[in-house]
Amino acid sequence: MSTTPGQTTQVRLAAYPDGEPQDSDFETVTVDLPELQDGQVLLRSIYLSLDPYMRGRMSQAKSYAAHLELGDVVLGGTVCEVVESRAENRKPGDIVLAFIGWQTHAVVDARQMKRLDPTAPPFDAAPISTALGVLGMPGFTAYAGLLEIGKPAEGETVVVAAAAGPVGSAVGQVARLKGARAVGIAGGEEKVRLLREHFGFDVALDHRSPTFVDDLKAATPDGVDVYFENVAGPVGEAVLRRMNTYGRVPVCGLVANYNRPAESSFGFPAFMGAVLAKSLTVRGFIQDEFVPTHTEAFTREMGQWVANGDVAYLEDVVDGLENAVDAFRGLLTGRNVGKLLVKVGDDPTR
Amino acid sequence: MSTTPGQTTQVRLAAYPDGEPQDSDFETVTVDLPELQDGQVLLRSIYLSLDPYMRGRMSQAKSYAAHLELGDVVLGGTVCEVVESRAENRKPGDIVLAFIGWQTHAVVDARQMKRLDPTAPPFDAAPISTALGVLGMPGFTAYAGLLEIGKPAEGETVVVAAAAGPVGSAVGQVARLKGARAVGIAGGEEKVRLLREHFGFDVALDHRSPTFVDDLKAATPDGVDVYFENVAGPVGEAVLRRMNTYGRVPVCGLVANYNRPAESSFGFPAFMGAVLAKSLTVRGFIQDEFVPTHTEAFTREMGQWVANGDVAYLEDVVDGLENAVDAFRGLLTGRNVGKLLVKVGDDPTR
Structure with a gap:
């Protein structure tokens, strides 16, 4: 043009x-x-x-x-x-x-x-x-949302979907750099391979697989401590069902609902029941909120990680x-x- | 016996x-x-x-x-x-x-x-x-859940239902002692009168009134900053629809669902959409979690409030x-x- x-x-x-x-x-x-x-x-x-x-x-x-x-x-x-x-x-x-x-x-x-x-x-x-x-808004969204809301502790299990995308791939890599186990979910063999080979997720799952729900269960034998929600829909709901007590759910995006709200297998009362029974923290956020508080640390830390190859993009x-x-x-x-x-x-x- | x-x-x-x-x-x-x-x-x-x-x-x-x-x-x-x-x-x-x-x-x-x-x-x-x-588990639940999760700031609006009960009445009174505006919801004229006259809520609403949803709107002209959720059902959902950006929802109980899950007017996707759009914090808790950290302050502060009449029961x-x-x-x-x-x-x- x-x-x-x-x-x-x-x-x-x-x-x-x-x-x-x-x-x-x-x-x-x-x-x-x-x-x-x-x-x-x-x-x-x-x-x-x-x-x-x-x-x-x-x-x-x-x-x-x-x-x-x-x-x-x-x-x-x-x-x-x-x-x-x-x-x-x-x-x-x-x-x-x-x-x-x-x-x-x-x-x-x-x-x-x-x-x-x-x-x-x-x-x-x-x-x-x-x-x-990775050094802009998507990377910052992943960094601030994961660390400020998700607060992954060493050895905990962090799950993210759309994991081959710029937010999801940063979530998984930052989680691993903080000592957590990262489970990535994406659609199709090519992306799943990327999660493993390019982004270094501990486990990569294909949500298009007919055995996805069982695969997720096998991939999270100790449950899920942090679910970084950026997709919603049946994939998100399958992960939410595996949350551990005191689990954290940064809610960053609901892409599956953006064109049309997806059919839900959860009733709202059942979801709130899980929030209560498991003392879950569900926290929506827009990255702007964290710009004043997290920009300096992001620029320094993510800049180093990208420069030395710890974070791939x-x-x-x-x-x-x-x-x-x-x-x-x-x-x-x-x-x-x-x-x-x-x-x-x-x-x-x- | x-x-x-x-x-x-x-x-x-x-x-x-x-x-x-x-x-x-x-x-x-x-x-x-x-x-x-x-x-x-x-x-x-x-x-x-x-x-x-x-x-x-x-x-x-x-x-x-x-x-x-x-x-x-x-x-x-x-x-x-x-x-x-x-x-x-x-x-x-x-x-x-x-x-x-x-x-x-x-x-x-x-x-x-x-x-x-x-x-x-x-x-x-x-x-x-x-x-x-008031000096035991229900009072402690109100105190710890409101202050640790709800974090009411001066001038903010705190809403609680079952407000004539031991948890709800303590939530409203502690909210007011911390400078917030307290809106209490209960069922029936007798309880509503108690909220006003005995517990000192700023506004008391009867959820049995046919105009409840409009009454709630009129009672929260600046929206709701903290909704202490202990009832669920249509009352809870009406309040959740009025949450402000960065609102906090301590989830303490879902009494309306205890006998049977109530019919919900929310779809789960719509609820998560609100969590995202308003950067809400929804946090389930069981009071035990806060016993190690909040018992000393509760015993001292609530004991004084009850003794000097600032908190009625x-x-x-x-x-x-x-x-x-x-x-x-x-x-x-x-x-x-x-x-x-x-x-x-x-x-x-x-």
């Missing part, structure tokens, strides 16, 4: 999707950019992050954040290059983390971005795209903004393998 | 109740007591505590504690007098807190009881029966062990007003 200088190509929400997002729920338009004002910069998008939370913003249902209005550019985190600057602290060629969404260019206040230095830790040891993955890069809608659909059904990114423009650091 | 010296009259579980406990689910027998051994004492029961948790023990369903076997004496906390002693640290006339259950007498190891001194704080300012209520005393079954049935349907006790024998301190 090439765009004339002074313009931006945007993907906008045209209709609220009913179930799985359709092409017709989006429209792509090219519009003129405003002139730069003092304090502003012109950004060119390099990488756009696609994340499950975006589906929630495409709904008028009450959520933890304001939903998109029809006609809005679809939101999203991006790694961009500064093209022009009328801000003192930004110069052309700077690489920044910004939140310009599904578009090629944007004029943004210079305070609404964070510089990424490809010559200094942690980005001297990891590509700038990881600022949207995997990226699934789709080329071109015109493929974002289809890639996003795949994200919601688990088609991607690893952190899903759209390469919107050239990466000058590679 | 008079019992020959050397004997005890016991209420035993004869059948696992199906729904509401029936008279035929229990049998009353009088049996010989064993001879006292060194280190043992003979106890005479004065007060027996009736508590909702007992219903759970009368079921073979998995619970947080072992269920009763058929033929077992029904369990329960008691305030007793020492009749005979072969233990150095106990003498006849001592008043003790013990756990001899639904019976008139028992021979017990002297280590399985705690002396209550009616001449020293807190029992110089409150009757010994309160060792089973109310007892509903039923006379005679032969009336325990019927009283217990009433407890499960909310017939009692205040802490339900069975007076099994004479109280020498009154």
Whole structure:
């Protein structure tokens, strides 16, 4: 997708999707950019992050954040290059983390971005795209939610699903680095192999297997101490049934319910009965909550782990903004393998 | 019920109740007591505590504690007098807190009881029966669960149901002493009046009112920050729908579900959606968990509050062990007003 200088190509929400997002729920338009004002910069998008939370913003249902209005550019985190600057602290060629969404260019206040230095830790040891993955919001979500709510103790069993994704894979690896046993769940042989060989989970399970429930039981002979909930649906419920007394359930996402609420095998009263009988802690969270308290430790600790290879990551890069809608659909059904990114423009650091 | 010296009259579980406990689910027998051994004492029961948790023990369903076997004496906390002693640290006339259950007498190891001194704080300012209520397990449950999990901040709104009972009334009063606003829910005009006049709730609501849901909304214009869950059912669900972001839900009991799981208006996926969207903390607990950490503060703080009148209590005393079954049935349907006790024998301190 090439765009004339002074313009931006945007993907906008045209209709609220009913179930799985359709092409017709989006429209792509090219519009003129405003002139730069003092304090502003012109950004060119390099990488756009696609994340499950975006589906929630495409709904008028009450959520933890304001939903998109029809006609809005679809939101999203991006790694961009500064093209022009009328801000003192930004110069052309700077690489920044910004939140310009599904578009090629944007004029943004210079305070609404964070510089990424490809010559200094942690980005001297990891590509700038990881600022949207293991060293960005998904990695931070895993780190803060697991450590602050999950509190895995040495020898405890931590279970996570969507374990080949950027959050799940970080949860499993951080759990192991803290001395816990990590059980990862994913869909399909390829992902299960990745969990074992690339991410080092102690046990990897395929939720598509007809013996999944029995496999889970065999994989958690001492029960489950921490279930990092990011999928919901029958997989989540199978794990919740295996919680130990004083178990912790950080609730980070419910992807299986994002298109449509899944059928549930739990009645709500039965679930609360388990919460009481087992003294469970069930705690929803949005990563923003922990930004003030956990950013410094995350940046230091995760940066070191990625640099020295203790934490592996995997990226699934789709080329071109015109493929974002289809890639996003795949994200919601688990088609991607690893952190899903759209390469919107050239990466000058590679 | 008079019992020959050397004997005890016991209420035993004869059948696992199906729904509401029936008279035929229990049998009353009088049996010989064993001879006292060194280190043992003979106890005479004065007060027996009736508590909702007992219903759970009368079921073979998995619970947080072992269920009763058929033929077992029904369990329960008691305030007793020492009749005979072969233990150095106990003498006849001592008043003790013990756990001899639904019976008139028992021979017990002297280590399985705690002396209550009616001449020293807190029992110089409150009757010994309160060792089973506001100064005992129900008060402790309220205190520890509210402060450790609920963490009410000044100006926040705390809601509790079964608010005329020993746990609920303590929750509301402790919440107010910590600067929060207390909304109490109970069934019927008499209890609602008690909440206002005796226990000092800021607002008291009748869940039997046809306008209950609207009343609750009007009573919590700023939403609910802490819901101390001890009833479940439609009342609990109405409150859960009004939780604020970062709300806390100590889950202490689910009385509405003890006879039969109540119909639920929540689907489990919808509930987890709310947990995520509002970053809620839902935490089951059994008071035992907090005994090592909170007993000292409870004894000191609650003892002072009761002594100086900051915390009021109310007892509903039923006379005679032969009336325990019927009283217990009433407890499960909310017939009692205040802490339900069975007076099994004479109280020498009154």
